[in-house]
Amino acid sequence: MDTDLNKEIERLYDKLHHLGWSRSDCELIAPDTLEIKELKKEQNAVILAHSYQTPDIMYGVGDYVGDSYGLSVRATEHPAQKIIFCSVYFMGETAKLLNPGKEVLVPRVAGCSLADSITGDQVRALRKEHPDAGVVCYVNTYAEVKAESDACCTSANAVEVVEAMPQEEILFIPDRLMGLNLAKITSKTILTWDGTCVVHEGFSVDTVRDIRKRFPGVKILAHPECTPGLVSEVDYAGGTSGMLNYVKNSPAKTFMLVTECGLTDRFKAEFRDKEIVGTCILCPYMKEIRLDDVLRALKEPVPEQYIEIPADIAARAKRSLNRMFELEKEGKTLLEERGTSALPWTA
């Protein structure tokens, strides 16, 4: 066997054996990961991998692993002219909105139960029904929906954005459960849409209670896409990066992550002195993306892998992302003045 391939197998085994990958599993994927690495270098491309991707993508070929928004921002700072965004389509769109001059490709056109639940036309109809409401869209939406909204938000800044909106009534789209969580902890009247995340809506409060009984001292973390009943019983609720910071800074040894299995894998790989217990749920959309799709995006890309957003939609969607930054700042100041700057989702 040639030395490059041998070295690649060793590199993969070093990164993946903590996650249960055997040497022969690594032998199987090594020819593809090696080819991907070579093509990436030749084409001056960067590979971004969302935390919900499989370990072969996150640790086998990803240059950066992270949450959707953080990865798109990282791409703006990276000199590569080609971005391969290993994730669902709407996240590729966000990367394109923030990197309009670069080529952005997704390995596969994968949906998301939240993003797929609402269209731009439906937002326009909602606006007619609720003319006094401000419209805030969660980042898990397509560009055409962001374009029809007043501001966008992520799970990391939704509270600040909603608080800083000038309207008292906020139409929060499309995540009904995150909207209900916001209604509990913000001063606004929140109107919701009927979208849900198929992963996070699937966890029950009973599971959380059972884990607490079985593992005394466990710290339980959940995503605010979970039900308000569940969110109110956990130790921390927040997005991917918030959970990561919590675990990094916590003296506790045992954690349950009420979220997608990719993040559980990531924590197992990156915090080897901590124990992750309990169950996780796979996102069927994220798991559509496979290593050979990543290879195809570099070797023989097809038109549907390229993200293209019509200029008028891109301009309006970008405006709603820009508004998010302004409101996030204003919201932080507002919450500080009210003495609730560390307002947790679990309040």
Ligand code: 13P
């Ligand atoms: P992040 O925005 O934290 O990457 O999460 C995306 C997501 O799909 C949550 O279910």
Ligand code: SF4
């Ligand atoms: Fe969409 Fe939920 Fe999958 Fe995230 S985990 S991509 S919100 S379906």
